[in-house]
Amino acid sequence: MTAHGIMFHHFCNYKNHLRGQGAIDQNEFEKILDFLGDFNILDANKWLEKATNNELEDNDICITFDDGLRCQYDVALPVLEKRKLTAFWFVYSNIYDGYLGRLEIYRYYRTAFxxxxxxxxxxxxxxxxxxxxxxxxxxxxxxxxxxxxxxxxxxxxxxxxxxxxxxxxxxxxxxxxxxxxxxxxxxxLDLNKLNSHLWMDERQIQELSFKGHVIGLHSYSHPTELASMSTKKQKLEYEKNFYHLSNILSTIPITMSHPCNSYNKYTLEILDNLGVKIGFRSNSQLEKFNKYEFPRIDHAILMKELQLK
Ligand SMILES: [Zn+2]
Known part of the structure; x- marks a missing residue:
């Protein structure tokens, strides 16, 4: 397979982060990283540099986290730090303007109650x-x-x-x-209260960036079907996300992943105009892809392979 990213979402720790559908704990995260040992796991910045220079080799892979979840910071980050690895973190923004992240709240509700x-x-x-x-x-x-x-x-x-x-x-x-x-x-139960445990705060995002991780775009409100929105609305989704992240970081975001893998050619033009260098899909289906369509493998697939071993 060609160079690709590994896509992670939910983690659990038997304390404040419960094991919902598809969540993995620290131990399982370690196992997956060990399992990937045959590949060359690159630091996020190295991957970015090689990708922009067209120098990625087939067994180069990188670690990516979508959605800015607090469980990623609490559970996965210590493992990465132990291994001196950095990753991509794709963060959407409306949470930081006080909106409720309903899909995550519902997930937590189903898991906890x-x-x-x-x-x-x-x-x-x-x-x-x-x-x-x-x-x-x-x-x-x-x-x-x-x-x-x-x-x-x-x-x-x-x-x-x-x-x-x-x-x-x-x-x-x-x-x-x-x-x-x-x-x-x-x-x-109170929706706001449930919401408050689920997300990284802006200081944690800053800390990641400061520690050498790469923070990238993931739209403003995480629509499930961005591709069906008008070009104007899509543009707002990425511009608002861009300005939010630029404001809290000392750099501008130049990487991204597509929320729910939804995009069309106008989305890619918008990203180009914002100066974004590379982007990731949520699967590895395309044989031919451009710089905004780097393939990723869902960690659930790796967990399945691991269990078969
Ligand atoms: Zn997402």
Missing amino acids: FRDIEEFYDKFFNYLELSKHNDFVNKCLKNANIEDHLKEFNFYSYNDKKFRFIRDKILGQDNYFKIMDELITNDN
Whole structure:
């Protein structure tokens, strides 16, 4: 395979960061890094330099973290420091303007307040049945083939698929947010309070940069389908993210990763105009790619390979 990044998201530590779906602990992170020992793991700056000079070799890889999560700072950073490694951290900005990171809050809620994901699905489906959406949801489900939905993710259970189908294809984002917010407040929980544990603060981002890590763009509000937004809106997404990071760092961001892997040719023009040098995708599907489409492998895939060994 060609030079690529490894993409990490959630970490857990049995203290303040619980083990949600797909989260790994320090030990597992170490195992993955050991497993990658046959490759040449580069410091982020070295990777950036080689990538911009077109000098990357096939077994050069780098470590990347998306979304600016506090669990990455608490759990993964000490391991990197022990190994004297630096990484890319792709951070989106609206959290720092006081917005709620709802997708992360919901993830935390599912993890912390339910025995397992099935118990959460029970509660969600039951709540939906009593809501005004019930007739519409049932009508849509009748005509749908849930087994076929998201078939490429063979690790999804039937209920994983059903939940995602209802969320993405039937309810849409606004209805889904409303229902989840209601579930959470009905449980006497406070969205703002839940939100406050989940993100790195600006000082921690500064500290990473100071320690030689590379902080890059990841849009302003992390839309799930940036490519379907107008060019003007896309431009705002990246400009606001750019100014936020430029303001808190002593340098301007020149790297990025695409949130939810969503972009089109206008996105790439916007990045070019901002002076961005390299960008990463969320998978390794493209055989041919340009400087804003460096492939990445999801750590979940490596965990699977490790478990097979
Ligand atoms: Zn992301």
